[in-house]
Amino acid sequence: EPEVTQTPSHQVTQMGQEVILRCVPISNHLYFYWYRQILGQKVEFLVSFYNNEISEKSEIFDDQFSVERPDGSNFTLKIRSTKLEDSAMYFCASKRADNSPLHFGNGTRLTVT
Amino acid sequence: GENVEQHPSTLSVQEGDSAVIKCTYSDSASNYFPWYKQELGKGPQLIIDIRSNVGEKKDQRIAVTLNKTAKHFSLHITETQPEDSAVYFCAASINSGYSTLTFGKGTMLLVSP
Numbered sequence: 001e002p003e004v005t006q007t008p009s010h011q012v013t014q015m016g017q018e019v020i021l022r023c024v025p026i027s028n029h030l031y032f033y034w035y036r037q038i039l040g041q042k043v044e045f046l047v048s049f050y051n052n053e054i055s056e057k058s059e060i061f062d063d064q065f066s067v068e069r070p071d072g073s074n075f076t077l078k079i080r081s082t083k084l085e086d087s088a089m090y091f092c093a094s095k096r097a098d099n100s101p102l103h104f105g106n107g108t109r110l111t112v113t
Numbered sequence: 114g115e116n117v118e119q120h121p122s123t124l125s126v127q128e129g130d131s132a133v134i135k136c137t138y139s140d141s142a143s144n145y146f147p148w149y150k151q152e153l154g155k156g157p158q159l160i161i162d163i164r165s166n167v168g169e170k171k172d173q174r175i176a177v178t179l180n181k182t183a184k185h186f187s188l189h190i191t192e193t194q195p196e197d198s199a200v201y202f203c204a205a206s207i208n209s210g211y212s213t214l215t216f217g218k219g220t221m222l223l224v225s226p
Contacts, residue, residue, distance in 0.1 A: 004156075033213070043157060043202060043216040056213060091156050101147060102214060104156035 002026040004105035006092050012111045013082055021077045021108045023092030032075045033093040033102065034067065036060070043091065049075065082112045115140040117205050119217025127225055132193050134220045136203035137185040143205040146179060146186045147214070151200045160201075161188070193224045 005024040013019050025032050034046040047057040049067055064080045075094075079086055089107040116139040126132050138146075144165035149157035163170045163177045163186065170177050174193075179186040190197055200221050204214040 006156075042218045043214075045213045045215070048213055058213075098212075101159050101162060103159065104149075106154070106156045 004092055004094055004103050006105035006108050010109045015084060015112055016081050019079050019082055021090050023075045023105060024073050025075055025094030029094035029096045031095045034077045035091045036088040038088045084112050087112045115143055115205055115215040117215050117217040119203050119220060121220060123221045125223045126193055130193055132190045132222055134188045134201055136217050138205040142207050145206050147204050148188050149202045157202055195224050195226050198222055198224045
């Protein structure tokens, strides 16, 4: 069964550094998302992406965050200058059509020191 | 925006017992209610979903019920097994276009042999 693939599984970075989290959504999917989960808390929406542009973003997704779909398969989340509070699991998700279930990857654990 | 409340936060049952997890939502426009299972170190995996045009849906040992009037929905797991142990999340959305999921805080289910 096709899967959403995320790399790396764990990223450690120093405060102030830039990080790029990578995702390969399921190949025939059209809608792409980033969610995050701070340890022990609920899964929170960050941003949705459709038709090569951001369709919605949460208040968490400030100017330090950006997303890109640089080619036909990858979907990336960049954090320009990481803060300690950015430490979390970041999940990429995708769905085929607007009435389809959302499929999640296994996440990237980001640790900011 | 949508707010989803989930109870209980932890649930311990004996193998073979039933488990029930309950969620309420605030936005009467929500019409799509998925349940996700998250095992340690993995992303949320969709286990069942229900749309607002039905009141109940079953898939083997798992069932979900929806009461639109009261704005609550529940997950029922019968004949629980140790491998059912995980964190379960409910979510709600208006399932059209790029609509986002709003998650509950999760229920840690522990099934003891």
